[in-house]
Amino acid sequence: MSARRSTVQPSTVLGRQLGDELRQYREAAGLSTSAAAEALDCTKAKISRIENGRVPVRVPDLMALLHTYGVGDGQVLERLTTLARSANRRRREGWWNQYGPVLEDTYRDYIALEAVSDSIRTYQSQLIPGLLQTPAYARAVTVASKAWQTPDEIEQFVKVRAARQERLTADQPLSVWAVMAEGVLHQRVGGADVMRAQLEHLVTMTGLANVTVQVLPFSRGAHGGMFGPYLLLSFPQVSALDVVLMEHPTGHIWLEQEPEVARYRDLFDDARTSALSPAESAARIERIISKEYRA
Known part of the structure; x- marks a missing residue:
């Protein structure tokens, strides 16, 4: 991100x-x-x-x-x-404020919302979702972004990502449902060793009751998610409406108006119903590991 x-x-x-x-x-x-x-x-x-x-x-x-x-x-x-x-x-x-030197307001805003959300649905076309990334994968992505220049800034940002992931195993864990384009699994971020470990970690994470991973295969053809990645955050408060985050190379776009958010709920429903089932997705990931990333 x-x-x-x-x-x-x-x-x-x-x-x-x-x-x-x-x-x-x-x-x-x-x-x-x-x-x-x-x-x-x-x-x-x-x-x-x-x-x-x-x-x-x-x-x-x-x-x-x-x-x-x-x-x-x-x-x-x-x-x-x-x-x-x-x-x-x-x-x-918020705990994220201690990382102020490497986090601008926009990312702190996102983390603050994520910290009080109880459910995240996301479609990703280029990257493993941040909450499911290994440190090595996150480091490779951070270096490639060129948004952080020094080794210390890069490591601080990787620590932030790891801190966010603690919610997945907390007493009241965050629910994450991720749909990924199949190409994400073939993109060798960080090289073969980093990618193999990342995919193995992804399979491990699917064992958590609060984590759902689905792969949208090449064979599905055209679909609504082709227009770009997004995250849909939901909250436990009765009066709290969902929000959507879309990213592009020069920044973020937040959507909070219900008609716009509803459109992304529909897009996600289309993505998850078009994707392989969670069990089929785990099997697909394991097959890619054995074919492309054998030790």
Whole structure:
């Protein structure tokens, strides 16, 4: 994953939840974003960013907005204050912040969302998904990206990837469903030895109950995933909507509007139904190892 720039900055899950509730209270009070902006002495654009979860909300600003909206219920005030503080603390205190020198804001935003997601579905046409990469494979990809220049930067980035993978075996593990184009398995990233170890690791990971791997074979022909890789993140909060991340050589594109996200759900469903079954996929990977990557 590139970490150098982003086309659209994603909102955080907690920030979106808080912003959505603030929008509902504003609309229930019959107030416009202009009226809300007057309460904070700010621009309408800032109110929109708050309601979209794109900027943190200071507790004094939160209280001013709720007062303007006529919200006086003590339990509501306490709950939303706690939510605001949690959202702001997560932005500041995530483990990924210790790697600040090698992670730009865009990648930290992604990790922050991944850290609170409970399910990731992804289609990959060029690479093994980051959560399933071995350190050697991740290192080879990082070197090839040319986004990190020094050996120390490269190793720090590889450590970040390893830290993300800890969620796969945590007490409440992240669910990962990955569909990969068959060509990914033949691309000799890092050379034959690195690739053999990577494919063996991939087979091992399919033994986890929370990891599903499917291979979309060459024989399937044209399919929707040919237009590029993407990740679809889901969250345990009832009010949290899915988000989609698409990558391209110069940055990332985040999609959060439900019609757009729904389109990617359909694309993923098409990919998984077109791909080999998980058992057939594991057998295909093992066959490639024995034919192309024998020790």
